[in-house]
Amino acid sequence: METLVIIAIVIVVLLVLVGVVATRSSARRSSAPAAPRIEVPIGPDASAEVDRLLAAGKKIEAIKVYRDATGTRLADAKDRIDRWAPGTTAVPIVPAVQPQDPASFRASLPASVAAEIDSLLAAGRPIEAIKLVREQSRLGLAESKRVIDHWTPGTF
Structure with a gap:
């Protein structure tokens, strides 16, 4: 009788371990960058x-x-x-450009988008400018903020 209890405990522990491993591997797969x-x-x-x-x-x-x-x-x-x-x-969706080069990033934007970013920054609305960069480029939040931080209004 005691051996049956021990076997049952071992089976439960193995099932829990399998569940934990499966959860971790699926989390790794889902965190891969999207195409x-x-x-x-x-x-x-x-x-x-x-x-x-x-x-x-x-x-x-x-x-x-x-x-x-x-x-x-x-x-x-x-x-x-x-x-x-x-x-x-x-x-227009701008291809992701390295945010370290704001001049080339600005040049890759349609003129209307660059002008809109200029006006947002002139109006003191940098958060909306960052959102616009993210929508147009698919850059992440940090990269978009870096672009806006180094943005030079009105120059190409």
Whole structure:
């Protein structure tokens, strides 16, 4: 009888250990950096259809149209539609540039985005400027802050 209790305890301990190891390995896999997102432009017909669907409040259908036109993953298509501006074919996403070089980073931005960052900084709103850099570049918070800290308004 005592041996059965000891065997049961050993089995329970082994099951707990297996559960802990499985949890740790899945946490490691999920913390791996995501593949970089690439902005895929779409044609004017698909763009007009997305505009029409969003104006009608049909976000899910707009995501489907965008996915069909670009072949992007669902999460990327949803992110893109969340940032959609009517009448555009793409919201520019700046390729991640090393934040140590603010001049090249600024040069890689569309002029309208750089001007918006200038105006946010001139208005004393650096947090909103950091958010804009993050949205446009997919840089992390620290890197975006570093870009804004070294930002030179109005120069290219």
